[in-house]
Amino acid sequence: MVDAIRLLAHSYGVTADQVREVPGGVANRGFVLGERLFVRVARPTFEADLRKETVVVPVARDAGVRTPAILEYDPSDAHLGAPYVVVERVHGTEPEVTPAAVVVDLARLHTVRRGALAEVPVDGWGEPRVAVGELADRGYLDAETARWLAGWFTRLEQRFDRSAPAVLVHGDVAPHNLLVGSDNSLQAVIDWGDAAWGPRALDFAKLRLTEVVQLLPEYLSVVRELSDSALAEDELAAGVLYLHLSWGVGKLQADPWPGQRHWTAPPASRLASLLHFFTATPPYPWSTLT
Structure with missing residues (x-):
């Protein structure tokens, strides 16, 4: 899959050395594509959850929720062997204390x-x-x-x-x-x-x-x-x-x-x-x- 991810990155102008898998993730595998993009690939049995996200995220953003925009959604297995989304990359870390905001x-x-x-x-x-x-x-x-x-x-x-x-x-x-x-x-x-x-x-x-x-x-x-x-x-x-x-x-x-x-x-x-x-x-x- 990594080679396919690199090809996807290339289509966005991101070089192969800027592709990195992020460990963890129960429902999806995650990959950083340079400074601006992030790819989430559905694991088996979680394809419907990823599809749901493509419906909910635009509505949440319209309501003012801070969540990354979805730039591309491919529901097929043709390119990465599973459905995937490309989203804006947000730089941040997991909090130790839940932010009041x-x-x-x-x-x-x-x-x-x-x-x-x-x-x-x-x-x-x-x-x-x-x-x-x-x-x-x-x-x-x-x-x-x-x-x-x-x-x-x-x-x-x-x-x-x-x-x-x-x-x-x-x-x-x-x-x-x-x-x-x-x-x-x-x-x-x-x-x-x-x-x-x-x-x-x-x-x-x-x-x-x-x-x-x-x-x-x-x-x-x-x-x-x-x-x-x-x-x-x-x-x-x-x-x-x-x-x-x-x-x-x-x-x-x-x-x-x-x-x-x-x-x-x-x-x-x-x-x-x-x-x-x-x-x-x-x-x-x-x-x-x-």
Whole structure:
């Protein structure tokens, strides 16, 4: 594939010595083409996600989200053996601390009206009590703990509206999908393969709750400026916690996944993080959500 990438680079006036593969990437292989371009090649079974990105990215950019423009999309296997996109290269690094400015981009994204985005699926809240029951049936949880967990989900559901209109979400807001400058200023939100119509809480479900606590007030402030939304912090916090707890429970039966950089990859990490969060005296409204 590297030789084919070099031929593609040549068509953009980029010499072979300026082509470099970037390690990592679950859904795509990535290649730097000089200072201005970046190529993402879909791995097997992820072709549809790449196609979805070509639909979502222009809409996100129109809404004011900082994300690289797509310059070329080839859905065939003719040139690189798999579909690929050529995008603008944004210079930046993965942040150690999630930049506060990301909430501005999320608020802008969440104001997109649902339209003719045929490639974008609908995601939802799921049914975590079913997962709790399965864990009890299979011996992962004792009956009393399972009842307590199910009750927690029920109490949280009373704090937010599961039927609220879906918004356009990125679906994988995490440090590895953000690029920042040397001063931690947000340069770009990347990798839109998990984009969906769903609850806005989804875009806070892969950040640690200690970060979410800091980000939600500013996010809500921007949302109010853009759309006059009356969404309350306690309602959004309840939804975010619901997803964190739900995904943590759902991960308990997963096999260990060593060597991954994201904190949610190990099966028990999310639930342990929740334990840590609530034993550290979280502020209002989080302190009322147990």
